[in-house]
Amino acid sequence: MADRSASSASVRRAALTCGALLAVAVLALAQGFAIWQLAPGATADGPLLPAMLLNAICGALQAVLFRSMLPLRYREPRGFTLLFIWLFCSFVPVAGGLVLLVSCAWAAIFPAKRSDEDLQQVRAPEFVTYLMSRVSHGGGARLQARLTNTQVNASDRLSALVAIQSMPTRTTGTLLRDLLADPIEDVRLIAYGTLDQAENDVMQKIFQTAQELELAQTDSERHSINRQLAELYFELVYQNLVQGAVYTHTLEQADRYARAALEIDDGDAALWLIRGRLALAHGAADEAAGYMARAQALGFPRERLVPWLAETAYLQRDYARVAELLASLGHASVLPMLKPVVRYWSL
Numbered sequence: 001m002a003d004r005s006a007s008s009a010s011v012r013r014a015a016l017t018c019g020a021l022l023a024v025a026v027l028a029l030a031q032g033f034a035i036w037q038l039a040p041g042a043t044a045d046g047p048l049l050p051a052m053l054l055n056a057i058c059g060a061l062q063a064v065l066f067r068s069m070l071p072l073r074y075r076e077p078r079g080f081t082l083l084f085i086w087l088f089c090s091f092v093p094v095a096g097g098l099v100l101l102v103s104c105a106w107a108a109i110f111p112a113k114r115s116d117e118d119l120q121q122v123r124a125p126e127f128v129t130y131l132m133s134r135v136s137h138g139g140g141a142r143l144q145a146r147l148t149n150t151q152v153n154a155s156d157r158l159s160a161l162v163a164i165q166s167m168p169t170r171t172t173g174t175l176l177r178d179l180l181a182d183p184i185e186d187v188r189l190i191a192y193g194t195l196d197q198a199e200n201d202v203m204q205k206i207f208q209t210a211q212e213l214e215l216a217q218t219d220s221e222r223h224s225i226n227r228q229l230a231e232l233y234f235e236l237v238y239q240n241l242v243q244g245a246v247y248t249h250t251l252e253q254a255d256r257y258a259r260a261a262l263e264i265d266d267g268d269a270a271l272w273l274i275r276g277r278l279a280l281a282h283g284a285a286d287e288a289a290g291y292m293a294r295a296q297a298l299g300f301p302r303e304r305l306v307p308w309l310a311e312t313a314y315l316q317r318d319y320a321r322v323a324e325l326l327a328s329l330g331h332a333s334v335l336p337m338l339k340p341v342v343r344y345w346s347l
Helices: 002-038 048-069 078-091 096-109 129-134 139-148 154-166 169-181 185-215 219-238 244-264 269-282 285-297 302-315 319-327 336-345
Strands: none
Touching (some): 078 096, 154 185, 169 185, 244 269, 269 285
């Protein structure tokens, strides 16, 4: 039964193809007749408009027939494809459709190699938290994995949360914010308390430093205090202690105090780097590149600038520059946390 149905389907396809080709031949003859009407000396009173209209109608019908014979990937977008074939068959009558079919056959027999054929999309790897108990290294990672796994005993999670309080907020800030929605109330309270304490420590220093700025009398004092305020506001961003509108406001404040300090002494290379990192946080890669170039010109160590320059080049989509910058670090002298990045861009 299957062979019989397949055979009948093949016969139907062959019949439809023959019918389409016959219709195309008839339309080609009609187009030829229309062109003959337009030929010089064909007739004394040959009508121009009817001949052109006949040619356009035949071209439209040929476009429908030729599109049905094209491979599926050549039929989309539908409207644009029909318009293109109609114009082709109208302005190149009789032979236009045949040229189109020959071109498609040539493309099918001798396909061009595309640059993206070697690329494949893969799923992002999943982090399996319950296997972390088997890991014998990376204590911080084990603690964080235990915290994110809600199937772990509550007392164990609380112990892990207390243990990570001694870790830098820079590395635990995102995790602590995620724990603010934890189903266990004690976990939520400790996470909130840790974040609040870290933020209050920095804000208290900002408040005290701002008071000192009001009492400053010399340019040297004002430069030093403005620089300290820029660093403190940047610390809030660096430690992941602010989000949303507060995050944007903190970036603006840090940049304001950095500019105020540079107006007094524009030779402070570290402040130019801070402005560059603030620009990166804003996503302004071009501004960041200018600030970091200024910092390098003022003598800031290039080895410490390279990671930020590489990030700037990455945001500018200059990937060759990223590889060049990271390769200049060398595998021996690079920091451990940057080694995977350098190794990736060195492949």
